[in-house]
Amino acid sequence: MWLKLGQRLVSLMIVMFLVATMVFFLTRLAPGDPAALMLGDQATAEDIAQLRQVYGLDKPIIVQFVLWLKEIARGNLGHSIFLQRPVIQAIAERAEPTFFLALFSVSIAALVGIPAGIVSAVWRGRLLDQIVSGLAMLAANIPSFWLGLIFIQLFAVRLGWFPVAGYGEPGAPFLERLAHLALPATVLGIVNSALIVRFTRASMLDVLSDDYVRTARSKGISEARVVLRHAFGNALVPIVTVVALTAALLVGGAIVTETVFGLPGIGNLVVSAVLRRDYPVIQGALIVVAAVYVLINLLTDIIYTFVDPRVRY
Amino acid sequence: MVHSPAILFFRRMFRRKLVFAAFVILSVIMLMALVAPWVAPYEPTSIKIIRRLRPPGELNWLGTDEFGRDILSRIIYGARASLGIGFAVVLVSMTVGTLFGLLAGYFRSLDGLVMRVVDATMALPDILLAIFLVAVLGASAFNVVLALSIVYTPRVIRVVRASTLVLRELPFVEAARALGVSTRRILSVHILLNVASPVLVQATFIFAYAVLAEAGLSFLGAGVPPEVPTWGTMIASGQQYADSAFWVVLFPGLAIVLAALSLQVVGDGLRDMLDPKLRKTL
Amino acid sequence: MDTSHLLSIRDLEARFRTEDSEVTPVRGVTLSVGAGETVALVGESGSGKSVTSLAVMGLLPRPAGRVSGGQILFRRRSGEMVDLVSLPLPELRKLRGSEIAMIFQEPMTSLNPVMTVGEQIAESVRLHMGLSQGAAMRRAEEMLDLVEIPNARHRVYEYPHQMSGGMRQRVMIALAMSCNPSLLIADEPTTALDVTIQAQILALIGRLQRDLGMGVLFITHNLGVVAEIADRVTVMYAGQVVETGSVRDIFRAPRHPYTGALLNCLPARARHREDGRRVVQSIPGSVEFVNGGCSFAPRCTRAADICRTDAIALENEKERSVRCLRWRETFA
Numbered sequence: 001m002w003l004k005l006g007q008r009l010v011s012l013m014i015v016m017f018l019v020a021t022m023v024f025f026l027t028r029l030a031p032g033d034p035a036a037l038m039l040g041d042q043a044t045a046e047d048i049a050q051l052r053q054v055y056g057l058d059k060p061i062i063v064q065f066v067l068w069l070k071e072i073a074r075g076n077l078g079h080s081i082f083l084q085r086p087v088i089q090a091i092a093e094r095a096e097p098t099f100f101l102a103l104f105s106v107s108i109a110a111l112v113g114i115p116a117g118i119v120s121a122v123w124r125g126r127l128l129d130q131i132v133s134g135l136a137m138l139a140a141n142i143p144s145f146w147l148g149l150i151f152i153q154l155f156a157v158r159l160g161w162f163p164v165a166g167y168g169e170p171g172a173p174f175l176e177r178l179a180h181l182a183l184p185a186t187v188l189g190i191v192n193s194a195l196i197v198r199f200t201r202a203s204m205l206d207v208l209s210d211d212y213v214r215t216a217r218s219k220g221i222s223e224a225r226v227v228l229r230h231a232f233g234n235a236l237v238p239i240v241t242v243v244a245l246t247a248a249l250l251v252g253g254a255i256v257t258e259t260v261f262g263l264p265g266i267g268n269l270v271v272s273a274v275l276r277r278d279y280p281v282i283q284g285a286l287i288v289v290a291a292v293y294v295l296i297n298l299l300t301d302i303i304y305t306f307v308d309p310r311v312r313y
Numbered sequence: 314m315v316h317s318p319a320i321l322f323f324r325r326m327f328r329r330k331l332v333f334a335a336f337v338i339l340s341v342i343m344l345m346a347l348v349a350p351w352v353a354p355y356e357p358t359s360i361k362i363i364r365r366l367r368p369p370g371e372l373n374w375l376g377t378d379e380f381g382r383d384i385l386s387r388i389i390y391g392a393r394a395s396l397g398i399g400f401a402v403v404l405v406s407m408t409v410g411t412l413f414g415l416l417a418g419y420f421r422s423l424d425g426l427v428m429r430v431v432d433a434t435m436a437l438p439d440i441l442l443a444i445f446l447v448a449v450l451g452a453s454a455f456n457v458v459l460a461l462s463i464v465y466t467p468r469v470i471r472v473v474r475a476s477t478l479v480l481r482e483l484p485f486v487e488a489a490r491a492l493g494v495s496t497r498r499i500l501s502v503h504i505l506l507n508v509a510s511p512v513l514v515q516a517t518f519i520f521a522y523a524v525l526a527e528a529g530l531s532f533l534g535a536g537v538p539p540e541v542p543t544w545g546t547m548i549a550s551g552q553q554y555a556d557s558a559f560w561v562v563l564f565p566g567l568a569i570v571l572a573a574l575s576l577q578v579v580g581d582g583l584r585d586m587l588d589p590k591l592r593k594t595l
Numbered sequence: 596m597d598t599s600h601l602l603s604i605r606d607l608e609a610r611f612r613t614e615d616s617e618v619t620p621v622r623g624v625t626l627s628v629g630a631g632e633t634v635a636l637v638g639e640s641g642s643g644k645s646v647t648s649l650a651v652m653g654l655l656p657r658p659a660g661r662v663s664g665g666q667i668l669f670r671r672r673s674g675e676m677v678d679l680v681s682l683p684l685p686e687l688r689k690l691r692g693s694e695i696a697m698i699f700q701e702p703m704t705s706l707n708p709v710m711t712v713g714e715q716i717a718e719s720v721r722l723h724m725g726l727s728q729g730a731a732m733r734r735a736e737e738m739l740d741l742v743e744i745p746n747a748r749h750r751v752y753e754y755p756h757q758m759s760g761g762m763r764q765r766v767m768i769a770l771a772m773s774c775n776p777s778l779l780i781a782d783e784p785t786t787a788l789d790v791t792i793q794a795q796i797l798a799l800i801g802r803l804q805r806d807l808g809m810g811v812l813f814i815t816h817n818l819g820v821v822a823e824i825a826d827r828v829t830v831m832y833a834g835q836v837v838e839t840g841s842v843r844d845i846f847r848a849p850r851h852p853y854t855g856a857l858l859n860c861l862p863a864r865a866r867h868r869e870d871g872r873r874v875v876q877s878i879p880g881s882v883e884f885v886n887g888g889c890s891f892a893p894r895c896t897r898a899a900d901i902c903r904t905d906a907i908a909l910e911n912e913k914e915r916s917v918r919c920l921r922w923r924e925t926f927a
């Protein structure tokens with residue numbers, strides 16, 4: 001098991017390295033001088049020259065890359081001229097809404113998606129299955145920003161149940177935060193539940209025809225126990241995978257929803273950075289998001305060992 | 314009665330009414346996009362300030378936007394950009410993805426590198442990677458296609474590689490190899506033809522994802538320029554009027570849902586039909 | 596109605612719906628198992644023997660399969676006769692695992708990979724015998740002991756993947772025996788095992804059957820096994836019972852050409868084959884029920900015209916029955 005985890009760690013480190021490489025070199029594709037881009041439109045030639053030196057932009061690109069990697073490895077993601085602070089700090093300030101949004105969204109998605117998927121598999125081909133599968137298909141194809149706008153109109157503007165946008169005043173109580181997160185988390189929960197429904201259904205269908213499920217039935221235990229204990233217990237690995245993947249991708253993938261709901265999260269930070277061409281922030285955000293993805297993947301591997309005894313040895 | 318394979322193909326596929334309905338809807342949307350100038354009731358850019366933000370009615374079936382432009386006409390023209398971009402993304406990612414997928418699946422030496430790169434791109438959420446790429450390349454329709462192609466090519470590589478890995482061990486491929494058939498021919502004939510169906514299925518799904526992603530990018534202002542009518546830009550520019558004129562936002566969104574959903578349903582139908590193993594579990 | 600038997604199946608018919616048609620893998624199956632008796636159900640793959648056994652358990656794969664006719668009478672411990680076909684599912688569940696237990700063919704896949712073997716046995720015991728978790732685990736331990744698994748005390752905490760195929764089949768047997776069933780259905784329990792392990796498992800089933808006095812319905816395609824373990828034999832072909840009788844009678848004087856053919860395939864019999872009784876013509880393709888006429892006729896070297904026209908009834912004579920119009924001419 002440790003060997004396996006070690007191997008995973010190595011391959012995930014490679015993924016991290018490749019993401020960093022991609023981010024670095026692709027950014028250089030951007031037209032214009034990176035220093036000039038970093039400084040914005042009002043920069044003087046002198047400022048630019050100085051910045052080139054500070055960032056080693058006058059050195060060969062490979063050297064720059066190595067220097068940049070070193071900084072990242074030390075946790076330094078660069079400095080944002082626009083925000084006038086280290087990128088890592090800018091991201092940390094925005095982490096809270098994104099974290100809670102991802103957490104609540106994936107919880108909603110799993111709480112809706114897993115039972116729906118089970119029900120759909122158990123009653124395969126029946127009306128209930130068709131309704132669930134149909135709704136899942138629909139949910140997968142609704143743009144989250146559009147659903148967000150509709151929800152805002154319906155539940156915030158017309159009905160007034162929730163705040164329209166934002167994350168409340170700084171230092172507001174958590175309950176107020178919750179009120180702000182309710183709509184966006186519901187939107188993302190609905191949209192992301194689709195994949196979980198499909199995976200759960202497929203995985204359950206897979207195991208429901210397995211021999212040990214028949215054995216379980218032959219013991220005379222209730223169908224509910226057959227489905228929930230014997231079948232679901234064996235269907236968990238792919239389900240855990242998809243839930244974890246959903247969580248991982250929500251951290252950087254909630255950009256549009258954060259924008260619609262005016263949540264000051266990482267997604268929002270990225271969008272404004274893109275519009276300002278604030279490359280250090282964009283790069284930093286990508287690195288952080290990939291790192292979270294890698295961490296969640298490792299965590300998933302550890303969860304597997306609890307879910308499936310065969311993985312332990 | 315003897316039918317051509319094509320007829321049998323469509324028969325099987327449309328046994329499920331839903332798939333048939335989706336296919337029809339999709340065809341209608343595409344056709345409307347193609348002949349937009351003849352079917353759209355108005356010019357999509359003709360501004361009539363006195364008729365701004367009119368609700369759906371006799372003159373404008375789906376209402377007008379903040380410049381008095383006809384929403385239905387803009388949706389029909391918007392289909393050109395939205396579906397056009399989606400289709401271009403499909404073409405590029407299918408071509409590049411199939412090539413690399415075949416190579417990675419067939420030559421073990423390339424597999425490691427290609428798949429690590431695939432893993433790396435998939436470590437980033439689609440929309441984040443896309444917005445980063447557009448930010449770097451510059452916002453234009455061409456660059457949106459390029460960015461989304463980079464985002465979705467890895468999916469195709471994965472599918473093609475997985476099929477190739479299975480296929481290369483199958484007796485008919487081994488037999489071809491034993492008979493001295495060239496590697497190039499094995500790949501381009503024996504394997505390519507057999508990965509065609511999963512690729513085709515994947516193509517419809519990527520088409521749907523691309524339509525959704527394009528709308529997202531446009532909405533964020535990081536896609537095609539706002540003056541080009543696409544479903545995404547329509548929602549983006551209309552959102553501030555949503556409080557008083559919901560139709561400005563509602564209908565372009567419905568168009569997206571309808572198009573993406575139809576693509577997804579057709580893709581599902583294709584998969585059920587092309588993959589006999591899956592069909593059994595239906 | 597015959598009440599002397601523990602299990603008696605009467606004219607059982609089962610249907611399966613496929614994508615575009617319906618097949619009847621079992622029609623007109625009649626057989627019985629007495630208390631403490633071992634009955635072998637013999638036939639080639641696709642003959643309907645597994646379907647028959649699953650029908651008894653009410654475990655035909657749903658929603659495709661169902662019992663469409665006949666009765667499966669079972670005598671409960673209380674003495675009451677119930678028809679398992681019409682018994683409501685909750686009632687049937689009370690019987691499953693307690694009075695009727697089943698062992699499956701594939702020991703490698705028939706145990707739940709994510710539960711310890713102890714838990715799997717204990718689950719059944721808790722349910723049917725009302726034991727506490729602790730007592731149920733002790734019972735599981737006893738059962739592993741009973742099926743001769745060494746070091747049972749530790750092995751109850753093992754997962755199936757930590758055991759060999761033979762060990763897993765022992766666990767399956769322990770699981771089946773855990774609530775003292777009066778009927779055990781064993782569906783090819785040794786087919787997937789090595790020959791040496793096979794013998795051990797057969798011996799184990801035989802011993803437990805004698806010690807505990809269960810009725811056993813033993814499904815197999817291997818007549819060699821039948822000779823070793825069974826009291827009586829029922830032979831199936833293409834979804835029908837073609838012959839029933841005691842092991843002695845069947846082995847000494849088979850009446851149905853198909854039974855004769857099966858016996859001729861036994862290694863010990865092969866020597867006698869020179870008497871020229873080649874009865875089976877192998878035909879490619881699947882064995883199917885033939886409408887009107889004997890299903891075996893297409894492969895039977897002794898088939899006459901009458902064999903291909905009318906449906907043929909099971910002919911009973913004392914303890915034996917046979918479904919062949921010409922058995923007197925053929926084997927008398």
